[in-house]
Amino acid sequence: MNKCCYTGRLVKEVTITTLNNEKKTKTVYFTIAVQDDYNKDKADFINCQCFGASVNYLAKYGKKGAYIEFAGKTKTYSKDGNFGSIAVADKVSIIFANSKKEKTTEEEILGEPPVF
Numbered sequence: 001m002n003k004c005c006y007t008g009r010l011v012k013e014v015t016i017t018t019l020n021n022e023k024k025t026k027t028v029y030f031t032i033a034v035q036d037d038y039n040k041d042k043a044d045f046i047n048c049q050c051f052g053a054s055v056n057y058l059a060k061y062g063k064k065g066a067y068i069e070f071a072g073k074t075k076t077y078s079k080d081g082n083f084g085s086i087a088v089a090d091k092v093s094i095i096f097a098n099s100k101k102e103k104t105t106e107e108e109i110l111g112e113p114p115v116f
Helices: 053-061 106-110
Strands: 004-010 015-018 026-035 043-050 067-079 082-096
Touching (some): 004 043, 043 053, 043 067, 053 082
Parallel strands (some): 043 082
Antiparallel strands (some): 004 026, 004 067, 015 026, 067 082
16 A cells, blocks of 8 residues: 655745646645654655645645645656656645744634545
């Protein structure tokens, strides 16, 4: 079963991209920094992508430094002979918007629990 869950901070502002397919699907590519549990001075940088309702949500509230949590799957790929992986997000929540003091969850912003 391919299921992952990440919590970290957005490295930069997110932007919406339209894929060049027949449905013109909107997607968001973003990178989060996930702090190492054992060495607090180190972080892993996870490349991520999301589709669906999470695209508009991230475009509106996904600011640089926002503390987010998402669940999804890890997908591997090969491009030009180089291998890599990307986390494909299914469910995204903004835990803290721009600072550690300001708590902003999706339910507080929208007034209702998230629907995915």
